[in-house]
Amino acid sequence: METEQVNRVMGDEEKERARGVGKKRKVRYTGLFIRLVALLLSLAAAIILGLDKQSKVVPITLVSTLPPIKVPVTAKYHYLSAFTYFVVANAVASSYGAVVLILTVANRGSKAGKLAKAIIILDLIMVAVLASANGAAAAVGYLGHEGNKHVRWNKVCNIFGRFCNLVIVAVGVSLLGSLSYIFLIVLAVLSVHKKH
Amino acid sequence: METEQVNRVMGDEEKERARGVGKKRKVRYTGLFIRLVALLLSLAAAIILGLDKQSKVVPITLVSTLPPIKVPVTAKYHYLSAFTYFVVANAVASSYGAVVLILTVANRGSKAGKLAKAIIILDLIMVAVLASANGAAAAVGYLGHEGNKHVRWNKVCNIFGRFCNLVIVAVGVSLLGSLSYIFLIVLAVLSVHKKH
Numbered sequence: 578m579e580t581e582q583v584n585r586v587m588g589d590e591e592k593e594r595a596r597g598v599g600k601k602r603k604v605r606y607t608g609l610f611i612r613l614v615a616l617l618l619s620l621a622a623a624i625i626l627g628l629d630k631q632s633k634v635v636p637i638t639l640v641s642t643l644p645p646i647k648v649p650v651t652a653k654y655h656y657l658s659a660f661t662y663f664v665v666a667n668a669v670a671s672s673y674g675a676v677v678l679i680l681t682v683a684n685r686g687s688k689a690g691k692l693a694k695a696i697i698i699l700d701l702i703m704v705a706v707l708a709s710a711n712g713a714a715a716a717v718g719y720l721g722h723e724g725n726k727h728v729r730w731n732k733v734c735n736i737f738g739r740f741c742n743l744v745i746v747a748v749g750v751s752l753l754g755s756l757s758y759i760f761l762i763v764l765a766v767l768s769v770h771k772k773h
Numbered sequence: 774m775e776t777e778q779v780n781r782v783m784g785d786e787e788k789e790r791a792r793g794v795g796k797k798r799k800v801r802y803t804g805l806f807i808r809l810v811a812l813l814l815s816l817a818a819a820i821i822l823g824l825d826k827q828s829k830v831v832p833i834t835l836v837s838t839l840p841p842i843k844v845p846v847t848a849k850y851h852y853l854s855a856f857t858y859f860v861v862a863n864a865v866a867s868s869y870g871a872v873v874l875i876l877t878v879a880n881r882g883s884k885a886g887k888l889a890k891a892i893i894i895l896d897l898i899m900v901a902v903l904a905s906a907n908g909a910a911a912a913v914g915y916l917g918h919e920g921n922k923h924v925r926w927n928k929v930c931n932i933f934g935r936f937c938n939l940v941i942v943a944v945g946v947s948l949l950g951s952l953s954y955i956f957l958i959v960l961a962v963l964s965v966h967k968k969h
Contacts, residue, residue: 656923659912697962701955704897705904712908716855717916721924727852728917730926759897762958766893769965 604768609681611761616674618754619707623667626654626714626747631740652740659713660744666710667751670703670758697765700758707755711748718744800964805877807957812870814950815903819863822850822910822943827936848936855909856940862906863947866899866954893961896954903951907944914940
């Protein structure tokens with residue numbers, strides 16, 4: 578009688594396990610897809626702001642009795658520390674994404690163990706790094722657009738319109754990238770909890 | 774024979790479970806403590822920058838043949854959008870922390886289920902919000918300290934020294950707060966994984 582019960586329990590467990598494996602595989606493929614998207618978005622954000630450059634000739638009046646002098650001015654990401662941080666953070670996030678993608682595909686047969694834990698924690702760090710980079714770039718971009726009369730910082734986006742628009746695009750793309758990393762962690766947390 | 778085996782397995786499982794309960798309790802108390810720290814740090818950061826204010830009388834030369842006019846100027850957090858975002862983000866994080874602390878203490882007897890999942894995901898969102906707020910405030914604070922010749926934004930921290938120093942303190946405290954939320958997620962992820 579007890580042996581039978583044990584067998585029945587075992588059968589149920591096996592079925593449960595088979596169902597679990599199917600779900601696990603689905604979660605893994607979804608994870609791989611989101612990771613690829615995150616990688617590409619971070620890479621795109623780094624490239625958009627990294628290559629963003631605008632040169633203009635601006636007339637500057639030094640002495641009111643003389644005609645204005647034409648000065649060539651250029652906008653580049655590395656003129657502002659926040660933009661440099663943004664490009665570096667997105668480059669790091671996309672490189673990290675590529676390494677994890679290769680590791681995940683290479684280890685697809687093995688059990689999710691310490692590596693899976695490490696990946697969740699590193700994903701979390703990427704979310705924090707990308708979010709801070711987005712915050713920094715958005716804050717400086719906003720100042721460029723609006724200026725600030727309290728600290729007497731004039732807006733510069735009326736001069737560098739194209740540069741500023743590409744900053745907005747880069748921040749938007751990077752924001753989607755950091756959201757993808759958030760989704761990856763949510764997926765991992767939910768899939769682990771489901772097994773209980 | 775098989776019955777004995779079943780009993781032995783049951784005994785081991787019970788021991789394992791008892792050990793698990795002890796570990797779980799330890800993890801829960803550590804979690805509660807870190808959550809309290811996170812709450813207090815976010816609250817402190819919001820209060821430090823929220824109450825930060827410095828007034829100064831600055832001599833401004835309008836016409837070179839006349840003596841400079843003395844103009845009173847004030848620095849406050851809501852003069853810069855990045856600082857407003859910082860104060861709001863930290864206020865939200867500390868309020869959220871207080872709600873979760875109350876919920877966790879109230880539900881300490883019940884099993885960790887959907888609520889635990891929801892808390893991990895909300896903690897993750899807090900990390901992203903706090904990190905972006907830190908990035909924004911740090912970027913603007915850096916510009917205030919150093920200025921930027923490319924966009925002709927003059928530094929203002931030579932005038933508002935005390936205000937700027939408190940901005941640095943607030944960003945540092947908020948950074949520790951966001952690290953506490955990161956630790957909470959790491960703790961949750963590791964404790965869930967340990968059970969397998």
